[in-house]
Amino acid sequence: MRIEVDRDRCRGAGQCALIAPELFDQSDDDGTVVVLDEQPPPDLREQARRAAALCPNSVIRLV
């Protein structure tokens, strides 16, 4: 699994950083998503899936 994000469409709601803090953070400049680990280990993949599903702007893609 690899995490891809579209930062142009991100509005910084922060759901990903709330649900999966080991995988996502938010930029100090504009609050948009920062991926901490593009290739989540198996034990964090469920969190990655939930973060992608709950993003209000559908910014996160798992490939």
Place this chain on the structure above:
Amino acid sequence: MDPPEHTRYRRMLTRYFTVRRMRELAPRIEQVVSEHLDAMERGGPPADLVPAFARPIPSLVICELLGVPYEDKTTFQRCTSTLLRLDASEEAIAAARDELWQYMLDLVAAKRQHPDDALLGSLIQTGAADAALTDERLAGIGQLLLAAGHETTANMLALGTYALLGHPDQLCALRQEADLVDTAVEELLRYLTIVQFGTVRVAREDVEFAGRCIRAGDTVVASLAAADRDPVQFPEPDELDLARPASQHVAFGHGIHQCLGQQLARVEMKVAYSALFRRFPALRLAVRSDEVPMRDDMFIYGVHRLPVTW
């Protein structure tokens, strides 16, 4: 406001409301909550939870975050509460709007003279590369965040407590399992969806939706409360289930305009509900459940008063 202008302002403000910054605020929120619980305890039962707890906590927190003097609360709380009344006269709304606007303009002028590190002062000092920050713009930002910050969480705290007291088995589970508070907050947000008449949008182009044609320029009300009781999305939607797996409720709206302060609201609710029920294990209504006056007459749902004892 629409993109691209909206995107510039949204990004300028989002950095003040990230998950990380809100976590850093948690100790201060815990302190504020604890002080209000102390005061309630000293005053002894009964108490009205709205002025004693639900209203002052988010109000104080948003004031500190924005750099608005909390001593001025009677002014801005009176104005915002008039603006949220469904039955307010046009004159009353205009007067409240003018008073709040002048208050914010004066505050921005004072911040320009003596900028502090809170949000408004920080915006003045750091400015924005691509978003013009006139006094009017800053006052608009301040007014929106101030109103949104203290009316919404305040009503969630009081109405949420009322809902929990009406579901003793759920409340018991929350007391026994502190970790339940994360899903509990999401479920209360969904179940209560206090933005009871919104959101209002205008169609920019013709669109067909669910067999109906919405024409460009038509006003559409997307009912958040109805969406959050959608049985397709939420099985048994009318049941309050604090352990319900998190799914995409729309209590904060959806898409690019979704609530800027949602992570602040979450931290406030988690801290406040937990501390309230820990401090008063025997908390209960001091009146009959049907005697609690509901905010049917306000844009934001909740309770006008919540008499409690312990």
